[in-house]
Amino acid sequence: MTTTPAPVARVHRVHKSYGDAANHVNALDDVSLDIRSGEFTAIMGPSGSGKSTLMHVMAGLDSVTSGQVVLANTDITDIGDDALTELRRRQIGFIFQAFNLVPTLDVRSNILLPFELDGHAPTEMEAAWVEQLIATLGLSERTSHRPHQLSGGQQQRVAIARALGSRPHLIFADEPTGNLDSRTGREVLALLAAAVREYGQSIVMVTHDPVAASYADRIVFLADGRIVDERGRSTPEQISGYMLAMEKVA
Structure with a gap:
């Protein structure tokens, strides 16, 4: 008898x-969702649908008004800040549009920062993986540069390498290819898919891009703060068609 992993x-x-009685906004309205282990999940929806809010509450970056949030087998709904910070540092990787690189550190040091914060040097296998990431993301000639010496696209690549480098079990990605050209974007998406397929990592990606979503194993659609549908792996054309239909209904 097979058991479904938690x-x-x-x-x-x-x-x-958000807001008061006069300006009340329901960003999420009775949402329930499980993120399965070893799966690439895309969250899509029109602007204002709640997709970024959903990712932020799942990652413990924002609190909920009501309901329960469980992250890495820990109920974080009312967890203390210190415990939540440690949980995120050990279990979670983040790829956000703001990059959040440390301006005083060079590229290599930014990528290795999760190891530094966790108090250990990379193992030989981890170091090899980091070097593979650096090469795949076209950063080999930039490892001694600091963030201000990089383009926005290059900074995003550093943020992606940092998120994947320590192989956290769960990665949250907010429009991870938004600042990349189409070729580099495809390479990054293939790398994220490989991290799921070959290393068992789990990825939650918020995106408006049907091409990006087509790399996911599962696509969850939101509208007006509610989950309205869920699809398995789909082509960009299928995703575009569904998104267009959602916009017309809205």
Whole structure:
């Protein structure tokens, strides 16, 4: 008898609202979702649908108004800041549009920062993986540069290498190819897919790009703060068609 592995992240009946009575916004409205281990999940929806809010609450970067959030088998709904920070550092990788690189560190030091924060040097296997990431992302000639010496696309590549370098079990990615040209974007998406397929990592990616979403194993669609549909692996054309239909309904 096979058993289904526990989800690496879960939200259950989550509500998230902003504003006061006069300006009340329901960003998430009774959302329940399991993120399965070893799976590449894309979250899509029209602007204002709640997709970024959903990722932020799942990652513990924002609190919920009500409901439950479980991350890496830990209920983080009311967890303390110190415990949440340590959990994120050890279990989670982040790829966000803001990059969040340390300006005083060079590229290699930024990529190795998760190891430094966790108090250990990379193993031989981890070091080899980091070098593969640096080469694949076209950063070999930039390892001694600091963030201000890089283009936006190059900074995004550094952020991606840093997120993948320590092989965290779960990675949250917010429009990870938004600042990349189409060729580099495809290479990055293939790398993310390989991290899932070959190393068992789990990825949650918020994107508006049907091409990016086509690399995912599973696509979750949001509208008006609610999950309205879920699809398996789909072509960019199929995803575009569904998104267009959602926009018309909205």
